[in-house]
Amino acid sequence: MDAHTYPGRGLSLSQLIFALNEELKRVAHSPMYALEAVSQLDQDASIALATIREWRNSFAHVNRIPADILSLIPTHLPTQKGRFHAASVCRHWRGVLLKYGALWSQLFLNKGQECVSTLLKRAKGSALDIILYSEVPVDTFALISPRAQQIRHLELNWSPWKDIIAFSDLNCGNLPLLRTLEITSSETYTSHGGRNVVVPPSLPFFRGSINLEIFRFHSWRVSFLSHFIFPNLTTFRLLSRPAEECSALCLLNFLEASPTLQMVEMTISTGLVLSSVPREMVVALPNVETFSLHIPGCPTTKDYDIAAHILCPCAKHTSLSHDVYESYPNDMPEAFPTPDLLNTIIHRYTESPIEEVELKIKLSEDKDTDCSLTFRSSNATVVELSFKVTNTGLDEAELNIPRTEMGWRFFSQALTTIQCRPLLSHVKRLHIEHRAAVTNTYEMRRVAEKVPVLFDSLGPLDKLRIRGCDLHTFFDAFLDRPMLANSKPVVFPQVKKLVVLHPFMEIDETECTKAIVGLAKLQHSLGIPFELVKVRMWDLPAGMAEELEQWVDAVDCDEEEEEYE
Numbered sequence: 053m054d055a056h057t058y059p060g061r062g063l064s065l066s067q068l069i070f071a072l073n074e075e076l077k078r079v080a081h082s083p084m085y086a087l088e089a090v091s092q093l094d095q096d097a098s099i100a101l102a103t104i105r106e107w108r109n110s111f112a113h114v115n116r117i118p119a120d121i122l123s124l125i126p127t128h129l130p131t132q133k134g135r136f137h138a139a140s141v142c143r144h145w146r147g148v149l150l151k152y153g154a155l156w157s158q159l160f161l162n163k164g165q166e167c168v169s170t171l172l173k174r175a176k177g178s179a180l181d182i183i184l185y186s187e188v189p190v191d192t193f194a195l196i197s198p199r200a201q202q203i204r205h206l207e208l209n210w211s212p213w214k215d216i217i218a219f220s221d222l223n224c225g226n227l228p229l230l231r232t233l234e235i236t237s238s239e240t241y242t243s244h245g246g247r248n249v250v251v252p253p254s255l256p257f258f259r260g261s262i263n264l265e266i267f268r269f270h271s272w273r274v275s276f277l278s279h280f281i282f283p284n285l286t287t288f289r290l291l292s293r294p295a296e297e298c299s300a301l302c303l304l305n306f307l308e309a310s311p312t313l314q315m316v317e318m319t320i321s322t323g324l325v326l327s328s329v330p331r332e333m334v335v336a337l338p339n340v341e342t343f344s345l346h347i348p349g350c351p352t353t354k355d356y357d358i359a360a361h362i363l364c365p366c367a368k369h370t371s372l373s374h375d376v377y378e379s380y381p382n383d384m385p386e387a388f389p390t391p392d393l394l395n396t397i398i399h400r401y402t403e404s405p406i407e408e409v410e411l412k413i414k415l416s417e418d419k420d421t422d423c424s425l426t427f428r429s430s431n432a433t434v435v436e437l438s439f440k441v442t443n444t445g446l447d448e449a450e451l452n453i454p455r456t457e458m459g460w461r462f463f464s465q466a467l468t469t470i471q472c473r474p475l476l477s478h479v480k481r482l483h484i485e486h487r488a489a490v491t492n493t494y495e496m497r498r499v500a501e502k503v504p505v506l507f508d509s510l511g512p513l514d515k516l517r518i519r520g521c522d523l524h525t526f527f528d529a530f531l532d533r534p535m536l537a538n539s540k541p542v543v544f545p546q547v548k549k550l551v552v553l554h555p556f557m558e559i560d561e562t563e564c565t566k567a568i569v570g571l572a573k574l575q576h577s578l579g580i581p582f583e584l585v586k587v588r589m590w591d592l593p594a595g596m597a598e599e600l601e602q603w604v605d606a607v608d609c610d611e612e613e614e615e616y617e
Contacts, residue, residue, distance in 0.1 A: 102143075109142060109144060115142070115144045115145075119148045122145065123155065125138060126139075126149060127155070132158055135149075135156070153176035154178045156171045156174035157171075157175045157178040157180050157181055157204075158181045159171055159180060159181065159182050159196075160183050160185075161182065161189070161193075161196070162184065162186070164189075165192050172195060172199065175202075178202070179202055179203075180199060180202045180203050180205075181204060181205040182203055184211060185209045185210060186211065186238070187211065187212060188211070188219075193218065197222060197223075200223035200226075200227060201223060201227065202229060203222075203227050203230055205230075205232040206227075206234070208235050208236065210236055211235070212237070212238055213237060216235060216237060217252075217253060217257075223260070224260065225259040225260040226261075227261045228260070231265045232265065233261070233264055235270065235271065236270040237270070247272070253279070256279050256280060256281045261282065262283060264282045265284065266286065267282055267285055267289070268289040268291075269289070269290050269291070270290075271291075271292065272292070272294075272295040272322070273295070274292045274295070274302060274320070274324070275298040277290075277306040278302040280306060282309075284312055285310040285313055286312055286313060286315065286339075287313070287314065288313055288315070288318075289318075290318040292319070292320045294321045295321075295322045295323075297322070297325050298322060298324065299325055299326075300325060300328075300329055300358055300361075301329050303358075304329060304333065304358075304362070307335050308335045308336075310337075311337065311338070313337050314340055314341055315343075316337070316342070316343050316364075317342070318344065319346045319348060320345070320350070321347075321349065323352040324358065325352070326358070326361075329361060333361055335362050336363045337362060337364050338364075338365065339366065340364040341369070342368065342369050342370075343362070343364050343367050343369075343401065344370075345359055345371070347373070347374045349376060351376055355372050356389040356394075357393070359372050359400070359401075360393060360396045360397055360400065363400050364400065365400075365402075365403050366403075367401045367433065368432070368433055370433075370436065372436070372438070373440070374440070375442060376439075376442070377442050377444050378443060378446065386465060387466070388423075388425060388437060388462075388465050388466050388468075389469060391468065391470075391472035391475075394437075394470070394475065395472055395474055397435070398475060401435050402433045404429040404430040404433060405478035406428070406475060406476075406478060406479055407428060407429060407430050407479060407480045408426075408481040408482075408483070409426070409428075409476070409481070409482050409483070410424075410425070410428075410483040410484075411425055411426075411467075411486075412426075413459050413463045414459070414487040415487060419443040419455060420443050421441040421455070421462065422438070423439040423440070423459075423462045423466065424436060424438040425437045425469065439462065443455075457495060460495030460496065460499060461495065463486050463499055464498050467499060467502040467503070467505075467506055470506070470509075471506045471509045475509075476506075476509040476510050477511050481515045482513055482515070483517040484516075484519070484526075485519040485520050486520055487520040493535075496522060496524060499525050500526075500528060503525065504541065504542045504543065507543060512546040513545055513546065513548065514549065515548065515551065516550050516551070518552050519551075519552075519553040520554055522555065523565065523567060524536055527567035527568060528564070528567065529541075529567075530568075531567045531570065532570075535564075544571060544575065546575075546580040547582060549582070549584040549585075549586070550586070551587075552568060553587075554589055554590070555589055565587075565592075568585065568596075568600070569596065569603075572585060576604075581603060582603075582604045582605070583605050583606060584604065584606045585600050585604045585606075585609075586607075586608040587609045588610055589611065591611070597609040
């Protein structure tokens with residue numbers, strides 16, 4: 053048979069079968085029974101059968117899917133391994149899928165030179181997603197270098213700085229398609245256990261990547277942020293690990309050079325000092341909608357002070373949080389900022405007046421003390437301040453502050469923080485929750501002393517909700533025989549709806565509930581009666597609802613458990 057007229061070169065399937073049959077007869081009756089001729093015939097027959105099967109297979113419904121749609125199927129598979137399997141379904145699928153370079157553009161450099169080389173050939177001119185774990189093999193790096201301008205996503209996981217610098221210098225730093233850069237650096241150490249010195253390049257890292265949109269940086273070297281400049285960045289995620297202190301100026305300068313940011317999420321364990329930051333310095337980020345700053349276990353870094361140097365007027369959600377261990381040897385850091393600093397932060401991150409304030413102090417099942425202050429403005433902007441003291445399992449006697457006092461102390465701090473008039477004058481809803489571990493009369497008295505100042509700072513309220521608190525803290529002054537000797541007169545604010553949920557009380561102590569009735573009577577006499585009083589508590593005193601009905605438009609008293617409204 054003429055090899056040049058073999059399948060795919062002009063013969064129909066029927067002609068092909070006839071030609072093979074004639075060739076078989078010729079070879080079988082040939083006086084020269086050549087082994088080469090038989091081998092060639094066997095090969096031709098195998099190819100012919102494969103062609104017949106492929107032709108017959110083309111009529112299957114699954115193979116009649118248009119190529120542009122078929123190529124989309126592997127994009128829904130979660131792993132690259134799944135795409136390899138899809139390309140092995142049949143010859144038709146393989147032929148279609150191998151033509152679409154975008155399906156093979158994800159390259160794991162640690163899989164070896166052969167795999168990377170194969171995928172680069174399949175990817176053709178498609179944008180590349182490069183993923184590396186640990187060090188990059190030299191031969192593999194040589195394959196990537198000529199394709200630098202195709203890199204769209206670069207992920208360097210636990211990479212030494214020498215490799216990070218090498219990728220940064222690809223194509224002289226000009227990576228025009230790079231949109232996402234994720235760096236998790238590893239460190240090398242001296243024989244004495246210290247980190248080796250790393251000298252950053254004189255020019256910025258990835259200096260030509262002007263179109264970068266997402267930057268994630270996990271490193272011990274926060275100071276290196278000053279060597280990154282991305283003018284069109286929209287998302288920044290920072291995770292710094294515990295390291296020697298450095299100036300907060302490197303962080304602020306980086307943010308200032310990225311004015312198009314829309315999301316900022318930072319977890320900083322490195323000690324950042326503000327001594328070199330000009331007091332009047334304010335970094336404006338006009339497009340940021342989500343701002344988060346978390347300080348885990350680093351008391352020297354002042355998250356509230358750093359936040360005060362940043363202006364995010366369009367932020368929809370701002371979170372400032374700080375964690376410390378209860379075994380911290382020195383004085384426990386303040387859980388919340390001073391009133392003046394709080395006012396500065398609120399003005400930096402909201403444009404509308406604050407209408408709702410929520411204060412929560414509680415001891416978790418793991419004996420962690422969780423504190424939070426949440427502010428909501430009239431345009432649904434949320435600013436959340438939180439502080440957590442993590443239980444380390446030490447005995448009470450070994451702690452600088454006993455666990456039974458922590459909640460009360462932070463409760464007192466929170467009341468001091470929010471009692472400033474400019475902030476609370478527009479508040480319509482105030483929610484307070486304090487789940488005390490035990491009654492502490494001394495700490496309770498300290499808190500009760502601040503309640504009159506808090507009430508004086510408030511304007512008329514639509515709703516006041518008090519949950520889990522000891523009632524003496526807020527209503528003791530309205531008892532016939534107060535338990536706490538308050539040096540300041542208590543003037544309760546005008547409130548439409550008063551909600552008291554599951555107050556903390558000692559066993560058989562229901563006498564303090566009479567203060568709610570006394571308060572309702574007083575407000576009625578002042579011409580500012582409650583529209584609604586709602587009470588949920590176990591062992592609800594008999595007749596309490598009936599007494600309240602004399603002075604309140606609507607009363608809802610019950611013993612049933614109820615979740616948050």
